[in-house]
Amino acid sequence: MPSIKRLALIGSGSGTTADAVATATAIEAEVAIIIGNNSKSGIFDVAARHGIQNVHLSGVTHPDPVLRDSSMLDALSEAQVDLIVLAGYMKKIGPRVLRAYEHRIVNTHPALLPAYGSTGMYGDRVHEAVLHDRAPTTGATVHLVTEEYDAGPVLAQVPVHVLASDDVSSLRGRVQLAEKKLLVDWLSDWATTGKILPAARAPGHQLNET
Numbered sequence: 001m002p003s004i005k006r007l008a009l010i011g012s013g014s015g016t017t018a019d020a021v022a023t024a025t026a027i028e029a030e031v032a033i034i035i036g037n038n039s040k041s042g043i044f045d046v047a048a049r050h051g052i053q054n055v056h057l058s059g060v061t062h063p064d065p066v067l068r069d070s071s072m073l074d075a076l077s078e079a080q081v082d083l084i085v086l087a088g089y090m091k092k093i094g095p096r097v098l099r100a101y102e103h104r105i106v107n108t109h110p111a112l113l114p115a116y117g118s119t120g121m122y123g124d125r126v127h128e129a130v131l132h133d134r135a136p137t138t139g140a141t142v143h144l145v146t147e148e149y150d151a152g153p154v155l156a157q158v159p160v161h162v163l164a165s166d167d168v169s170s171l172r173g174r175v176q177l178a179e180k181k182l183l184v185d186w187l188s189d190w191a192t193t194g195k196i197l198p199a200a201r202a203p204g205h206q207l208n209e210t
């Protein structure tokens with residue numbers, strides 16, 4: 001009988017994405033650890049509500065980025081994590097964690113990458129840029145995490161039409177609703193199949209099986 005897969009959720013903000021994953025009964029995996037870099041982040045409320053072990057790792061708790069990276073790796077290894085999910089995490093994942101979890105870190109981004117991605121493109125800044133450009137469509141992306149922000153292979157995307165009446169708040173609301181469904185559906189498939197398959201490639205080209 002295969003053991004149940006173990007997830008890590010890493011975030012910085014209000015934690016609604018982490019809450020969607022932690023409460024999703026469709027995902028046959030357990031959240032083994034929650035890591036946050038902001039002690040006031042809602043992700044720690046998610047941990048408390050669900051009784052999930054959690055670690056605060058930041059530039060304050062660990063000023064040395066090398067130690068921060070290795071401390072994150074230690075926490076993930078100890079929790080015997082199979083897949084890392086970045087759920088609104090605003091800092092770069094370091095080389096040690098990237099190497100140890102190659103092809104096993106996914107991120108959810110509130111736009112249709114490669115559009116509106118990379119350094120400086122996070123949170124409401126993404127929606128502001130979409131509205132500034134009068135883009136007719138935006139959306140959400142689940143992608144593999146690599147060294148550079150938002151540069152990894154796309155695993156899943158969902159489009160969201162931009163309405164003439166949209167402001168940042170209304171657009172954020174619709175994008176985040178679609179984003180949570182996209183992530184939960186993708187995690188539900190992964191928990192069942194163990195496959196991590198780039199969106200644009202035929203079956204049989206999966207990057208790995210866990």
Ligand SMILES: Nc1nc2c(c(=O)[nH]1)N[C@@H](CN(C=O)c1ccc(C(=O)N[C@@H](CCC(=O)O)C(=O)O)cc1)CN2
Pocket residue numbers: 086089090091092093094107108109110118119120121122144145146147148149150151152
């Ligand atoms: N090695 C990687 N780490 C992270 C990735 C990644 O693809 N590779 N994705 C991000 C998540 N993200 C977009 O989805 C993202 C988050 C933050 C930024 C950014 O510009 N951050 C600022 C700092 C913001 C702050 O301190 O609040 C910066 O680095 O200057 C871009 C993209 C998570 N980690």
Ligand SMILES: NCC(=O)N[C@@H]1O[C@H](COP(=O)([O-])[O-])[C@@H](O)[C@H]1O
Pocket residue numbers: 011012013014015016017018087088089108109110121122123126176179
């Ligand atoms: N580039 C990264 C980025 O912008 N991430 C975005 O931050 C929000 C976090 O919300 P939450 O804290 O309520 O889950 C989410 O919309 C996520 O896509």
